[in-house]
Amino acid sequence: MAKLIVKDVNVRGKRVLMRVDYNVPMEEKGGQMVINDSTRIKETLPTLRLLVEKGAKVILMAHLGRPDGKREPTMSLRPVSVKLAEMLGRPVQFSDETVGEVAEQQVAKLKEGDILLLENVRYHAEEEANDPAFSEKLARLGDVYVNDAFGAAHRAHSSTAGVAQAIVRNGGVAAGGLLMERELKFLGDELNQPARPFVVILGGAKVSDKIKVIDRLLEKADTILIGGAMAYTFKLAEGLSVGKSLVEPDKTEVAKAAVIKAKAKKVTFLIPSDNLIVDPVDTGKVNKKGRKIFDLTNPRVNAEKDIPANSEGVDIGPATAATFREHVLKAKTVLWNGPMGIFEDPRFAAGTNAVAQAVVDATTQNGAKTIIGGGDSVKAMNMAGFGDKVTFMSTGGGASLEYLEGKELPGVAALSNS
Numbered sequence: 001m002a003k004l005i006v007k008d009v010n011v012r013g014k015r016v017l018m019r020v021d022y023n024v025p026m027e028e029k030g031g032q033m034v035i036n037d038s039t040r041i042k043e044t045l046p047t048l049r050l051l052v053e054k055g056a057k058v059i060l061m062a063h064l065g066r067p068d069g070k071r072e073p074t075m076s077l078r079p080v081s082v083k084l085a086e087m088l089g090r091p092v093q094f095s096d097e098t099v100g101e102v103a104e105q106q107v108a109k110l111k112e113g114d115i116l117l118l119e120n121v122r123y124h125a126e127e128e129a130n131d132p133a134f135s136e137k138l139a140r141l142g143d144v145y146v147n148d149a150f151g152a153a154h155r156a157h158s159s160t161a162g163v164a165q166a167i168v169r170n171g172g173v174a175a176g177g178l179l180m181e182r183e184l185k186f187l188g189d190e191l192n193q194p195a196r197p198f199v200v201i202l203g204g205a206k207v208s209d210k211i212k213v214i215d216r217l218l219e220k221a222d223t224i225l226i227g228g229a230m231a232y233t234f235k236l237a238e239g240l241s242v243g244k245s246l247v248e249p250d251k252t253e254v255a256k257a258a259v260i261k262a263k264a265k266k267v268t269f270l271i272p273s274d275n276l277i278v279d280p281v282d283t284g285k286v287n288k289k290g291r292k293i294f295d296l297t298n299p300r301v302n303a304e305k306d307i308p309a310n311s312e313g314v315d316i317g318p319a320t321a322a323t324f325r326e327h328v329l330k331a332k333t334v335l336w337n338g339p340m341g342i343f344e345d346p347r348f349a350a351g352t353n354a355v356a357q358a359v360v361d362a363t364t365q366n367g368a369k370t371i372i373g374g375g376d377s378v379k380a381m382n383m384a385g386f387g388d389k390v391t392f393m394s395t396g397g398g399a400s401l402e403y404l405e406g407k408e409l410p411g412v413a414a415l416s417n418s
Contacts, residue, residue, distance in 0.1 A: 001417045002417065002418045003175070003176050003180075003184065003412065003415040003416070003417060003418055004173060004174070004175040004176065004415060004416040004417065004418045005175055005176050005177075005178070005180075005181045005418065006047060006050065006051070006146050006175045006176065006177050006178065007050060007178070008175070008418065009144060009173060009175050010054075011051060011054050011055065011056035011144055012054055012055035012056070012112065013055060013056075013057070013112055014056055014057065014143040014144050015056075015057045015059060015107060015110070015141065015142045015143045015144070016051055016056040016057065016058050016059065016142060016143070016144045016145075016146055017059045017061065017138065017139075017141050017142025017144070017145050017146070017163065017167065018047070018048075018051070018058060018059065018060050018061065018145075018146040018147075018148060018177065019061050019062070019145075019146070019147045019148065019149045019152070019159050019160055019163075019411075020040075020044045020060050020061070020062045020148055020149050021040050021043075021044075021062065021148075021149035021150070021151040021152055021395060022040060022041060022044075022060075022062035022063075022064060022077060022080045022084075022117075023040065023062070023063055023064050023065070023151070023152075024036070024037060024038060024039075024040050024041065024064070024080065025037050026064075026074075026079065028074065032079070033074055033076070033079050034079070035079060035080065035083050038083055038087065039382070039395075040151070040395060041080065041083060041084055041087060042087065043148075043179050043395055044148050044177070044179060045087060045088065046178045046179070047146065047148045047177035047178045047179060048088060048115065049088075050178065051146075052090070052113045052115070055112040055113060056112070056113075056144075057107070057110040057111065057112060057113075057114055058110075058114065058115045058116065059107055059110070059116050059118065059141050059142060060115065060116065060117040060118060061098070061118050061121050061138065061159045061163075062077060062080070062117070062118075062120070062121065062149070062159075063120055063121050063122040063127070063152070063159070064076070064077055064080070064120050064122070065120075065122070066122065067120060067122050067123055068122075068125070069122070069123065069124060069125025069126075069127075069128075070123065071123050072123075075120055075122075075123075076119065076120060077094070077117055077118075077119055077120050078094055078119075080117065081093070081094040081117040084115075084117065088115070090115070091114075091115070092115045092116070092117055093106065093110075093114065093115065093116040093117070094116070094117050094119075095116060095117070095118050095119060096119055097118070097119055098118045098119050098120070098121050098123060098124060098138075099118075099124070099134065099137035099138055099140075099141070100137065103118060103141060104140060104141065107141050118141075121138075121157075121158070121159045126158060127157050127158045127159060128155075128157050129158075130156050130157050130158050130161060130162045131158060131162070132162060132166075134158045134162070135158040135162030135163045135165070135166045136166050138158060138159065138162075138163040138166070139163050139166035139167050139170060142163075142167055142172070143167070143172050144167070144172050144173055144174075144175065145163060145164045145167040145168075145172065145173070145174040145175070146174075146175050146176070146177050147160065147164065147174070147175075147176055147177060147180055147411055147412075147414075147415060148176070148177025148178070148179045148180050149180075149411070150179060150180050150183040150184075150394070150395055150396045150399055150400075150411075151374075151395045151396040151397065151399050152399070152411060153180070153396070153399050153409040153410070153411030153412050154396075154398055154399040154402045154403075154407070154409045154410065154411070155410065155411065156410035156411075160410060160411035160414070161410040161411055161413075161414045164411075164414035164415065165414055168416060173416045174414055174415045174416045175415060175416060176412075176415050179395065180412075182392065183394060183395065183396065183400075183403075184412065186371050186391070186392040186394070187371065187373070187394060187396075187400060187403050187404060188403065190333070190369060190371065191220070191333070191335060191371070191404070192220075194220065194332070194333035194369075195332035195333045195368075195369060196222055196332055196333070197222040197223065197330055197331050197332060197333075198220060198221050198222050198223075198331065198332070198333045198334075198335075199221070199222065199223045199224075199225065199327050199328055199330070199331035199333070199334050199335075200217050200221045200223070200224045200225070200334075200335045200336075201224075201225045201227070201324065201328070201334070201335070201336040201337070201338075201355060201359075202214065202224065202225070202226055202227070202228075202230070202336075202337055202338050203226070203227040203228030203230065203231075203337070203338030203339045203340050203341075203352075203377075204228045204229070204230055204337070204338030204339065204375075204376065205228060205229045205230060205246060206229070206230055206233075206248055206251075207230045207233045207234070207248055207251045207254060207255055208248060208251055208254075209230075209401070210230060210337070210338065210401070211251070211254050211258065212405040212406075213337070213401060213404045213405050214258050215258065215261070216404065216405055216406050217335070217404070218258065218261050218262055218265055218267055219265070221267055222267065222268065223267065223268040223269075223270070223327050223331075224262065224267060224268070224269050224270070225270050225324050225327060225328075226269070226270065226271045226272075227272060227316045227320070227324070227338070227339070227340035227341070227351065227352075227355070228338050228339055228340055228341065229245065229246040229247070229313070230248075230338070231271045231272050231313075231316070232245040232246060232247045232307075232313055233247050233248045233249075233251050233252060233255050234255045234258075234259070234271045235271060235272075235305075235307075236249065236252050236255075237252040237253075237255035237256045237259070238271075240305050240306050240307075241306040241307055241308075241309065242306075242307050242313065243277070243307035243308050243309050243310065243311045243312055243313070244280055244309075244310065244311065244312040245307055245311075245312045245313040246312070268327070270323065270324070270327075272316045272317065272320040273303075273317070273319050273320050273323065274301055274302060274303040274316070274317030274318070274319045274320055275301070275302050275307065275313040275314075275315065275316060275317050275320075276299055276300070276301055276302075276313070276314055276315035276316070276317055276341065276348060276350070276351065277299070277300060277301075277302045277307055277308070277311040277312060277313050277314065278296040278297060278298060278299045278300075278311065278312055278314050278348075279296075279297050279298045279310060279311055279312075280294035280295070280296055280297075280312050281294060281295045281296075281297050282294055283295055296312070296314060296342075296345075296347075296348075299314070299347050299348070301317045301318065302317070303317065303319065313341075314341050314342045314345075314348040315340055315341025315342065315343075315348040315349070315350060315351040315352070316340045316341060316351035317351070318350070318354075320351070321340075321350070321351050321354035321355065322354075324354070324355055324358065325354065325355075325357075325358040325361075328355070328358040328359060328361075328362050329358060329361060329362055329365075329366060331362055331366075331368050332366075332367075332368050332369065333368065333369045333370075333371075334359055334362055334368055334369070334370045334371065335371050335373055335404075336355065336359055336370070336371070336372050336373060336377050337372075337373030337374065337375065337377055337400065337401070337404070338375070338376065338377060339352040339376045339377060339380050340352040340354075340355055343376075343380050343383070349380075349383075352380050353380075353384050356380055356381055356384045356386050357384070357386075359372075359381075359386075359390060360386050360389045360390060363389060363390050363391060364389060368391075369391045370390040370391045370392075371390075371391060371392050371393075371394070372390055372392070372393040372394060373394050373400045373401070373404060374393075374394035374395065374396045374397045374399070374400035374401070375397040375400065375401075378393045378394065378395075381393060399411075
């Protein structure tokens with residue numbers, strides 16, 4: 001069922017309570033919290049400008065970090081209000097409170113076109129519990145609800161689901177923002193009936209994270225290319241040795257089932273033919289989570305099917321990258337979710353960068369529709385400087401995966417039907 005979108009709602013003079021995803025990376029510098037990446041703020045600007053033009057009184061809700069229901073000064077949204085004002089080129093008011101008398105008084109003073117950002121909704125434990133009473137408190141701040149936070153739409157929280165339902169009960173409507181509209185279009189409509197050939201590239205650490213996505217995409221894809229650490233579980237399932245590579249031994253039967261299904265569906269299903277491998281050396285240190293820290297030494301290409309016992313795979317090899325590129329360049333639709341290796345380390349980024357380049361070339365040279373499914377794939381595209389050279393990059397991590405699996409997202413389900 002198609003959802004109501006904000007551009008089709010009369011908001012003039014109305015209080016529009018809008019959920020945004022301002023969970024931006026920040027760090028402390030000189031005693032102040034500084035935003036490292038404002039991409040998530042930038043993505044909301046089209047909806048905000050539309051609301052301002054249409055004469056709405058805009059009240060923004062967002063979360064930042066995991067304060068666990070307590071006031072954590074380093075997770076205040078105040079610096080975000082300053083950055084948003086700078087990016088919008090207009091004032092943005094800030095409320096130290098999220099709900100209650102102070103917030104309600106600030107909302108009451110808003111004029112048409114004004115914008116107010118509320119303090120971190122996760123300062124209240126009731127938010128993540130989707131507490132009905134807290135949802136009603138939020139609902140007192142708005143006449144219309146707008147959700148432009150796709151990245152949080154898989155959470156059944158007060159600000160993503162409960163308040164939308166409360167505003168509708170109170171006679172209002174719940175609509176998607178312009179970013180939400182694009183997310184649903186590209187991750188939903190465009191992939192339900194993709195232009196063919198449809199090539200899917202999947203990476204990341206675990207088969208268990210992606211198996212439902214793989215299973216669903218096997219119904220639609222022409223080709224599935226597997227990279228990242230999850231490829232080693234597929235290698236293990238073939239009876240090959242993977243050395244000290246990150247692997248899920250208990251998921252080999254799941255991997256085998258995916259390969260069997262691919263053959264039955266006549267889907268080309270490829271895992272790496274070569275890998276970049278290293279020799280991990282124990283440093284004797286542990287990280288914050290208590291896990292051993294290893295130096296990854298002697299990086300080299302391994303073209304053998306088996307990975308040596310004392311070595312670990314960290315990226316796809318050049319032959320695999322070339323094969324993957326051939327398939328991507330033939331595609332009319334490409335979906336990429338998950339890096340090919342430990343791309344954050346420049347020594348192990350070549351495979352991920354090669355795939356990124358192939359996706360860009362498929363877009364610019366062949367007119368393919370290319371969709372980056374959120375998370376680390378988006379980070380990799382931005383690190384390579386390719387963020388604006390593909391058709392669409394999702395702002396959702398877990399939300400993108402769940403939507404690709406075919407799950408109904410609570411934050412989407414709560415929106416009014418169009």
